[in-house]
Amino acid sequence: MTEHVDIPEEEAFGITDKFVSDMMVAVDANDENEVVRILEPLHPADVAHLIEQLDPRDRRNFLTVWPGGIEGDIISELDDSLREEVIDTLNRDELAEAVQQLDSDDVVDLIEDLDDQQTEAVLEALDDTDRALVEQALAYPEESAGRHMQVELVRAPEHWTVGDAIDYLRSDVELPDQFYHIILVDPRMKPVGYVTLGRVLSSKRSTPLKEVLEDTFRTFHVAQDVEEVAQAINHYHMITAPVVDDDDRLIGVITIDDAMAFLEEAAEEDILRLAGVGEGSLSDRVINTTRQRFPWLAVNLVTAILASLVIALFEDVISGLVAIAVLMPIVASMGGNAGTQSLTVAVRALATRDLTDANVWRVIRREILVGLFNGLIFAVVVGIVGFVWFGNLTLGFVIAAAMVINLVVAGLAGTGIPIILEKLGIDPALASGAFVTTVTDVVGFFVFLGLAALWLI
């Protein structure tokens, strides 16, 4: 049951560091031919990745040296923060050529990050049909399925046979670049089911399409949140999600490759928000990053000053026994960490729908119990530390009791706060951290110092 396999040394994708340095040499030497020779075989996603890794000065040089100009699919692959910069280096004709190569949903995606003047320029560069499609998509709410759907799709009347479909596809009709299903519609354009191309190919020409429909079929409303649609695609293992308007007519599809990108982005956002980092990327300028990080630090400063106010209530206690100042941060710090654990689990469970009204009380009870059990274990440890270090048994009891209380509170706040924020329509990933840390800091210091005041002084 064992088998010899070589572990590949190469990375599965992307460009190597050697590659980047070769590029830089060619750019520094102003060697157009060499630059073209290096970039020619690359996938647009890799060219974009390369551009992202250059520092700003190298990037400007690179964009000057590269004669071909940037193509549309490279711009599509670029990090949002660099798109404006790169588009600014293109003249009107180059921009027109670049965007004309793109599908309408990619143009919409591009426009979302541009300023008004650039948007204008892009729209003007499109032909009438494409411009109408893009303007139509922009009329739907941001983050909606309508904004992000692909309008190019293959549909067929429900009475067609496999042969009809093949004849249609072989005719001169314009087909999407990629498609994996034929969607059957009734005379009112309402979708009634779909057939995979594999089924079409493996069935006889005379077979009615209706007989080879997939078992399950779901449609999504055009105003549905696109991240929800992407989650549904993942949940139900769909490849194509049909999008319908208010009258249930088929008007577009969300495809699995786009859904995958949306989910990756959503998970990324959640990770960064949980850490108090706004959207942004490594290519942003220092001043922008400083500004992005500022709000969460400002909130944390308020929290920290609140904690200081609590400490100030007990100045006499600290003056009376300086050991208290030494041990003081331990309880708050443990509470903060336990609270972060609970809130991270809760935020993700809310995002993935594992935490619902059906199990909310059970989950809260669980987290409180977990806090209680870990609280008891760590209470024993810090109690002993406090006693051994300062030879004061009461001090040991004080810190032990404070530990249990704060970890239980951390479990309750870490779960309850994200749930309440979600109910209020506030993104729990963004705001929970500040509230939970405030609670665990304030409770941590208050209980520890308060018990010390009661029992020790």
Add this chain to the structure above:
Amino acid sequence: MTEHVDIPEEEAFGITDKFVSDMMVAVDANDENEVVRILEPLHPADVAHLIEQLDPRDRRNFLTVWPGGIEGDIISELDDSLREEVIDTLNRDELAEAVQQLDSDDVVDLIEDLDDQQTEAVLEALDDTDRALVEQALAYPEESAGRHMQVELVRAPEHWTVGDAIDYLRSDVELPDQFYHIILVDPRMKPVGYVTLGRVLSSKRSTPLKEVLEDTFRTFHVAQDVEEVAQAINHYHMITAPVVDDDDRLIGVITIDDAMAFLEEAAEEDILRLAGVGEGSLSDRVINTTRQRFPWLAVNLVTAILASLVIALFEDVISGLVAIAVLMPIVASMGGNAGTQSLTVAVRALATRDLTDANVWRVIRREILVGLFNGLIFAVVVGIVGFVWFGNLTLGFVIAAAMVINLVVAGLAGTGIPIILEKLGIDPALASGAFVTTVTDVVGFFVFLGLAALWLI
């Protein structure tokens, strides 16, 4: 450019709370017919989701009442932590029936979470061919493409025409449930390119497949990390990723729907690890969750005690001016938060390959500058707070200076530590937090108290 659309009230997927409560009523009443009636129309993913939301006692009741027994695709969709429990409720025949419905890659996925006895039972339930496939897959390293690939695929000799392919697909040959490409292979079984089914369908029968190949084609080695393959699928917008063995022969494919699930899982793991939460789910028992959360809290306790040791060095300073104890946590807390921001960005940039040897120094310099600028802003704020609150200008200078130093250190440690851990082959998502917090706590207290000792006392 505006358009009226109704925002849908329904969720895009999943089951409603009403649904869960209806189920519980039917289960409590021991009403088999009603349970079947409710579950019949559901997608296996939704049945699994329902089971996950029941509390342990209800779940046991449910599994007893549901007469049909659990089908293979429901087990496949279940949360890892519940699979063992559910499989234990099946007898040998039911288990055999359940696993026989599954593709070999789903069986492999299932077996990974089972104990030896259950694995044995599952393997015995398979027919000889499937068992061989599963054992073959289990021989590849965990997390490798070989372990997770689907062996069912459609390949064709490179000299075939579209007509040959269609005739082949229409013959009695057994086809995968889902497939989106035909992979062309040379006589030695080496893959040379692929054709989308859309292209096959829209081309004339006489067209050679070689003429309608996709532009780009990449293969992946069987020992390649499956998460890397999934990232490549996302990066290059692939639908099917062919997997080859040491001799470059085509032996399987990773499909985009599996890749999507792997990436979701990987992002989830990163989020939980960053918060010091091990793998686990809401369905785990309290004792298991307590144990999962324990290690990170234990590490944090060591960190907190280290910080206390630093504070203890300066007991005299604190006794001399109790205001110092009051302000003391602010600098450490701000450093911890700024460090977490930097490390989260660094950990994600490492995971997504945006942080590489090519730009590592630039990124470190950036983070230090961001720390410096935010440090200067917050130094002014806390300096004023310290001065106004305690009427002590020097105290204001002490806390301001400590703030700048600690936020710069936070930027350096928050970026440098994940990078070093990655180089050492340690998962930065898992371990960075502890190290960074230790650094910002120790430096925060040491610098603040040290400067206070120098300038104030």
